[in-house]
Amino acid sequence: MSLIKEITLQLFFALIPFVMYNIYYRDKMRSYSSLFILITSSISLLLAMTFASSAVEGLIFDIRYVIMFFGLVYGGIQTGLILLVEFVMYRLYLGGDGKWVALLIIVVSFSLSLVFAKKYRTSQNKTSIILVAGIVFSALPMLMTYLFLHSFFVQNIPYHAITITLKNCIGIWLLMTLFSKAVEDKEMFIRHAQNEKITTISHVAASLVHEVRNPLTAVKGFLKLIKEAPDDLPKVEQYITICLDEVKRTEAILSDYLSISKPLSERHERIDLSAQITTIHDVMFPFATMNNVELEVQAPQTPVLIMANPDEIKQVLVNFIKNAVEACSHSAQGKVTLLLKTEESQAILEIKDNGIGMSEKEMSRLGSIYFSTKSSGTRLGLTYSYNAIHVMGGKVAVNSIPRIGTTFTISFPMKFESP
Structure with missing residues (x-):
């Protein structure tokens, strides 16, 4: 033995x-x-x-x-x-x-x-x-x-x-x-x-060309109209305004693509997630109202401290809320609820909407760089948000039922104050 x-x-x-x-x-x-x-x-x-x-x-x-x-x-x-x-x-x-x-x-x-x-x-x-x-x-x-x-x-x-x-x-x-x-x-x-990276780059390149070509085509068309009738000042002014709007849209598209390619910051500091959510609610409230969606916040009065990058956490919250509002903008009584709670050593944020919902297949592809349930936009908001949450030590879970609604559950490790 x-x-x-x-x-x-x-x-x-x-x-x-x-x-x-x-x-x-x-x-x-x-x-x-x-x-x-x-x-x-x-x-x-x-x-x-x-x-x-x-x-x-x-x-x-x-x-x-x-x-x-x-x-x-x-x-x-x-x-x-x-x-x-x-x-x-x-x-x-x-x-x-x-x-x-x-x-x-x-x-x-x-x-x-x-x-x-x-x-x-x-x-x-x-x-x-x-x-x-x-x-x-x-x-x-x-x-x-x-x-x-x-x-x-x-x-x-x-x-x-x-x-x-x-x-x-x-x-x-x-x-x-x-x-x-x-x-x-x-x-x-x-x-x-490596193959996935090459595929992703090809999708991003194709998407970028498509997204930028549309406003450039519009600008090109209106510049031709201005050239044909330079003396019609009211029309010229209208065309210039449209061209400027299209240029701004192009800038926004390029900013979205730069945000996904730029390395995320690892400079984290202690922030109050409850205060951040209240601030973001005030920022996004006009957008929700414009889409006839009620935006509600339920957060503790006491600080909920986490380690995160303040700018990135704001962008993450804006992306999730914007998607939630757009998902239920066609509902008769659209509503988005932000519920912040704490469980043991975790800060848990639930973002609920009563919008169009998603299928199991759609949920499995969330966060992919070229996937979106929307027909417009660069489709990079959730990709950026998923990556940022991961870098900040958080996790994302999603539960959705078609035509009922979607709930995103985002959890972060809490950072307790030193005694």
Whole structure:
């Protein structure tokens, strides 16, 4: 039983590069580097040698050959040579009667690992390479130890030859298979993200051209009319006013696109969300009245403190309220309610409307850079808002029923005042 525990520990050390890869590269848009392979393999090798187990009298079992093979495959020959030097130095430090035999074995094994690593990278049948490598890395140390030290009990050789070979094969197979799968998944994710980025850019470019072309076409048409009748001053004045309005609309469109491309600020300060909502209510009240929509606020009288960027939180609230008002502007009794409450350490803002609502498919696409339920506008307001809320540490949830209404629930971690 103790042998099984020791071998299990060695297999755990073998998986250190895989575990560290999933931790370190989980949120990064790149795959592993040779330096990462070297560092994790070095740690794995040192731990394996420090906690090596004696499978047979005269034979120390650890996963040094597994790590050496892994380092050569994924880190290259330079990484492999550094691991070899590390092993030699640490083995000399540990000392013992069998240190010179151990050094001879690792040098021979390293030479064979170079061959196996090259075959592994080019072979289609990687499982067979793993099997052969596992057998060789198990048989070679036992054979050389027996020849040079004569320290085995003959009756133990068949049993330990089988068990150690199995553990070496399992160790190589586990590490190589899991790590290669993790790398493959990461590279697939990066490719998908890059394709998504290209698709997004193409949609934004097409949308920008479409949105800007409309007012420019109008300006072009009215300038032609002015050219044809320059003496008709009332008409010219009317046309110039329309042209100026279209130019302002173009500026607003470009501002929307710049807001989504500009990096969001990470300069956050403590603000009173309750006071912010009251201020935004006063700002948006005329817009709601113009669309025959009632705008109601329910907020605590006491401060509700969060960490956020004041300008960005205002823009976020304006975007959500504007969308809510427009969604119920055609209702007989349109109403938008802002409800702010606190639950434990969270500030929760609900923005409810009784407008047209959304389907499940539409809700799943909210926040996408080219999706909107409206036929007009740049369709970037909610995209900006979702990103800003995420940067400020908040979350957004949505619940909607077609022809009934929509509720956006925005939550932020509260920032309590110091006593």
